Amino acid sequence: MADKSLIGCSLGVTTALVETGRLRFFAKAIGETDPVYTDEAAAEAAGYPSLPVPPSFLMCLEAEGRDSDHIVEGIFGFDLGRILHAEQGFTYHGMAFAGDVLTFDTRVVDVYEKKGGALTFVVQETRVSNQDGRHIADIRSSLVQR
Amino acid sequence: MSLPRFNDLQVGFELPPLVLPAVNRTTLALYAGASGDHNQVHIDLDFARKARQPDVFAHGMLSVAYLGRLLTAWVPQTSVRSLSVRFTGITQLGHIPTCSGRVIEKFEADGETRVRLAIRCGNQYGDEKLIGEAVVAIA
Numbered sequence: 001m002a003d004k005s006l007i008g009c010s011l012g013v014t015t016a017l018v019e020t021g022r023l024r025f026f027a028k029a030i031g032e033t034d035p036v037y038t039d040e041a042a043a044e045a046a047g048y049p050s051l052p053v054p055p056s057f058l059m060c061l062e063a064e065g066r067d068s069d070h071i072v073e074g075i076f077g078f079d080l081g082r083i084l085h086a087e088q089g090f091t092y093h094g095m096a097f098a099g100d101v102l103t104f105d106t107r108v109v110d111v112y113e114k115k116g117g118a119l120t121f122v123v124q125e126t127r128v129s130n131q132d133g134r135h136i137a138d139i140r141s142s143l144v145q146r
Numbered sequence: 147m148s149l150p151r152f153n154d155l156q157v158g159f160e161l162p163p164l165v166l167p168a169v170n171r172t173t174l175a176l177y178a179g180a181s182g183d184h185n186q187v188h189i190d191l192d193f194a195r196k197a198r199q200p201d202v203f204a205h206g207m208l209s210v211a212y213l214g215r216l217l218t219a220w221v222p223q224t225s226v227r228s229l230s231v232r233f234t235g236i237t238q239l240g241h242i243p244t245c246s247g248r249v250i251e252k253f254e255a256d257g258e259t260r261v262r263l264a265i266r267c268g269n270q271y272g273d274e275k276l277i278g279e280a281v282v283a284i285a
Contacts, residue, residue: 029211030215090230
């Protein structure tokens with residue numbers, strides 16, 4: 001079971017290529033109809049180099065190349081059937097676009113309990129940077145086991 | 147897109163709400179594929195029942211994506227400085243996600259004029275599912 005000794009633990013550094021087709025698929029999945037997110041000409045007309053990565057999609061790319069089941073079960077000691085996403089936050093310093101290669105550096109920043117230990121929370125933070133070393137965003141995620 | 151102006155925006159201003167189609171199994175299949183989140187509790191009814199849920203239910207991040215759409219339908223994404231939420235309820239099949247946002251503070255930071263928004267995603271019954279805040283830079 002997760003305890004405070006996990007705080008500071010690195011969950012690894014991964015990279016992900018932002019693929020145009022994946023961005024179009026994501027836009028379809030969330031019902032996004034603004035052509036900026038699916039049509040390169042519209043994106044360029046809006047002043048973007050290519051299709052932008054929408055605000056929450058960074059977290060999907062963060063999960064690529066990671067064995068999230070292993071992290072949740074093997075490292076946190078959680079039961080996959082009992083966990084819920086508790087909180088999610090993004091702070092943006094720049095934008096990412098199709099064709100970028102993003103690097104995700106993730107670590108555990110907090111572990112705590114509520115309701116006398118009935119709920120255990122693990123909080124992780126990820127620094128996102130692009131292929132030019134530009135700091136794109138920070139992602140904060142909190143999982144809870146019930 | 148006609149851009150909001152900092153001087154014209156008042157605390158209490160409500161963003162145009164975003165009302166989505168009812169969540170169904172296709173919604174969840176598409177979101178699982180596109181997001182890469184294949185947690186079985188969103189995909190496989192048998193697994194969901196073993197996890198003591200009545201049925202599969204929506205990914206929380208699907209509603210975060212909808213809240214992202216609420217913001218980027220209002221301002222260009224280059225203006226979005228932060229987006230954070232707490233998940234307070236489960237979005238079940240048949241729920242109609244409804245996103246709203248309201249200006250709660252006007253301030254300056256890092257040489258920019260910004261507004262802080264209270265954001266929320268609920269369903270057609272008025273039940274709250276996600277609650278959070280966003281910060282947007284407005285000239």
